[in-house]
Amino acid sequence: MSDRSYDLVLWGATGFTGRLVAAHIRDHAPADLRWALGGRRRDALDGVASDLGMPDLPIVVADAHDRDVMRALAADTRVVCTTVGPYAVHGTDLVAACAEEGTDYCDLTGELQWMRRMIDAHQADAEASGARILHACGFDSIPFDLGVVFTQQVMQDRHGAPAAVVHGRLKAARGAASGGTVASMVNILGEAVTDSDTRSLLRDPYGLNPVGERQGPDGLERMLPQRDDDFGAWSGPFPMSPVNTRVVRRTHALLGHPWGTDFRYDEAMLTGSGPVGALTAAGIGVGMSVGGVVGGLLSAAAPTRKLLERVLPDPGTGPSPDAQEKGFFDVRFVAEDPASGTTLRTRVLGDRDPGYGATSRMLGETALALAAGEATVGGGHWTPGAALGDSLLRRLPAAAGVTFTVLD
Ligand SMILES: NC(=O)c1ccc[n+]([C@@H]2O[C@H](COP(=O)([O-])OP(=O)(O)OC[C@H]3O[C@@H](n4cnc5c(N)ncnc54)[C@H](OP(=O)(O)O)[C@@H]3O)[C@@H](O)[C@H]2O)c1
Structure with missing residues (x-):
């Protein structure tokens, strides 16, 4: 058992996609998964926990722009799954914190310029700490x-x-x-x-x-x-x-x-x-x-x-x-x-629908795969296909309604 408090923190659980991801994790997580809802508003997070029928779910309250708090959050969980976007505006400190603390990470960004900046700034830290950083885990891409x-x-x-x-x-x-x-x-x-x-x-x-x-x-x-x-x-x-x-x-x-x-x-x-x-x-x-x-x-x-x-x-x-x-x-x-x-x-x-129903399930399965230790690669900025190819090809048809078939 890890010395961290959580296996998974869902960061941005109060947003439109965050709520859907929370419901997916509730329905598909193994019973012993230690997970928490994260966001900036305690009352809204309590509301999400209550809507999930899990009022005792742990809550982590923080602001995405507080670097020290992001670092503490990353240090206390094995995986962070985030829907707090636009990522170029709100996401940088969390990626830095995960890369430094060796915390696996997945998000929904399609913001190319920000992905490039994150790779250039944090690849070395992620390689050293063992953090697997995965962007673009929704309909894109x-x-x-x-x-x-x-x-x-x-x-x-x-x-x-x-x-x-x-x-x-x-x-x-x-x-x-x-x-x-x-x-x-x-x-x-x-x-x-x-x-x-x-x-x-x-x-x-x-x-x-x-x-x-x-x-x-x-x-x-x-x-x-x-x-x-x-x-x-x-x-x-x-x-x-x-x-x-x-x-x-x-x-x-x-x-x-x-x-x-x-x-x-x-x-x-x-x-x-x-x-x-x-x-x-x-x-x-x-x-x-x-x-x-x-x-x-x-x-x-x-x-x-x-x-x-x-x-x-x-x-x-x-x-x-x-x-x-x-x-x-x-x-x-x-x-x-x-x-x-x-x-x-x-x-x-x-x-x-691609943007929400399907995206939230794809992100949820990516987070659960990371929490289950299914990424066999070392630390660094990966893509879903490179870090979790076989795992997601098995998980998505089983739990996300996304199927892969040969037509010939
Ligand atoms: N790749 C894809 O296919 C795909 C599909 C759908 C969405 N997305 C992306 O996913 C992101 C979320 O989309 P959405 O529609 O769910 O957005 P949303 O409903 O606006 O949710 C945004 C979340 O971020 C939180 N947040 C904003 N500023 C924050 C801060 N300073 N500190 C902490 N939390 C903060 C919000 O908290 P409050 O509730 O307190 O405001 C909310 O939980 C967007 O970047 C979107 O582009 C990508």
């Missing part, structure tokens, strides 16, 4: 990251070699974006306008790779519509692909490039097979280009940012339980090995 790991495992098993190229496509999804997610996107767009490092990162397809391993054959995400013969449909840019593709490439690098140094991965969104599909794909490209620039400019300047925050959904809000249950996502992969002419088709399906 688990279905894509684990989908590629799964596809390559099947390729290897069936054909004796991994694929040289994998194409990932969001085929369909139903669900709304959260206040917290929108707040994070506003933040990253604002930083892209004011910070040249963030702009360089967005222009680097290997921007999350370890230092010295930032080259490869992949280019930037395409904005133009494309007839995607592999999928029998048109495709356009997928807003989350700048994050997902970089996470997949980091996974490949962290695993030691098992799919070859020429491995390529691209991602897009399928929009349909006829002319409407072509028009939709073109519209998304224009929308993303114009929206990115306008959103960035608006969020970079304080007065317009305030205005933007007033019209966007409030933090703490999200889809109803019914909307979560009616939500889903369907991601397809085609793996190709041009040398042998082999192809493989796979699918990752989620049975809840």
Whole structure:
């Protein structure tokens, strides 16, 4: 038994996603898991414990910006699972504390610039302390990251070699974006306008790779519509692909490039097979280009940012339980090995809305896997696919409604 008080602290348990993760942990944790709810408001945390039907659950009250308190929190638990975002605004001290204290950590960030900063600042501490730091453990980027790991495992098993190229496509999804997610996107767009490092990162397809391993054959995400013969449909840019593709490439690098140094991965969104599909794909490209620039400019300047925050959904809000249950996502992969002419088709399906229902279960399972000691890698900044590939491929179908199947 560890000398720390807790196996797991759920940090940000009062937020929209935090409450869902808390319910998932309650329903899926082993009976002897020593876990606690954490946040900045005692009364709200008591309310969450009571709603869970666990009024005696330990509560940890702290502010994310108090470095000493974050360090004490990290020192008293084996794992921290955090939903306190935007992470670039509220998350830095906690990552530093976990890296220093040897505490495993998982979050939901899709904020590329912040992930890069955290890797550069805390990789050495995490390696020394043994802390496994895992970002992007929600819809971005688990279905894509684990989908590629799964596809390559099947390729290897069936054909004796991994694929040289994998194409990932969001085929369909139903669900709304959260206040917290929108707040994070506003933040990253604002930083892209004011910070040249963030702009360089967005222009680097290997921007999350370890230092010295930032080259490869992949280019930037395409904005133009494309007839995607592999999928029998048109495709356009997928807003989350700048994050997902970089996470997949980091996974490949962290695993030691098992799919070859020429491995390529691209991602897009399928929009349909006829002319409407072509028009939709073109519209998304224009929308993303114009929206990115306008959103960035608006969020970079304080007065317009305030205005933007007033019209966007409030933090703490999200889809109803019914909307979560009616939500889903369907991601397809085609793996190709041009040398042998082999192809493989796979699918990752989620049975809840991507942003909340599915995300909270994926994060909850990541936290439970860390608490169960299923990460067999040493300390450092890992991806879900590199640190917990086999564990999550077993856990997610069993407890998160996320399945991985071969279509061929
Ligand atoms: N990757 C994905 O697929 C995905 C999906 C969904 C969400 N997310 C991300 O997850 C994060 C949370 O989203 P959400 O919709 O759940 O947000 P939310 O409802 O606004 O929750 C934010 C949480 O952070 C807490 N918090 C804020 N400032 C704090 C501080 N200074 N000290 C301590 N706690 C503080 C809030 O506490 P109070 O209750 O006291 O305000 C609340 O518990 C966002 O960054 C979002 O981008 C990612």
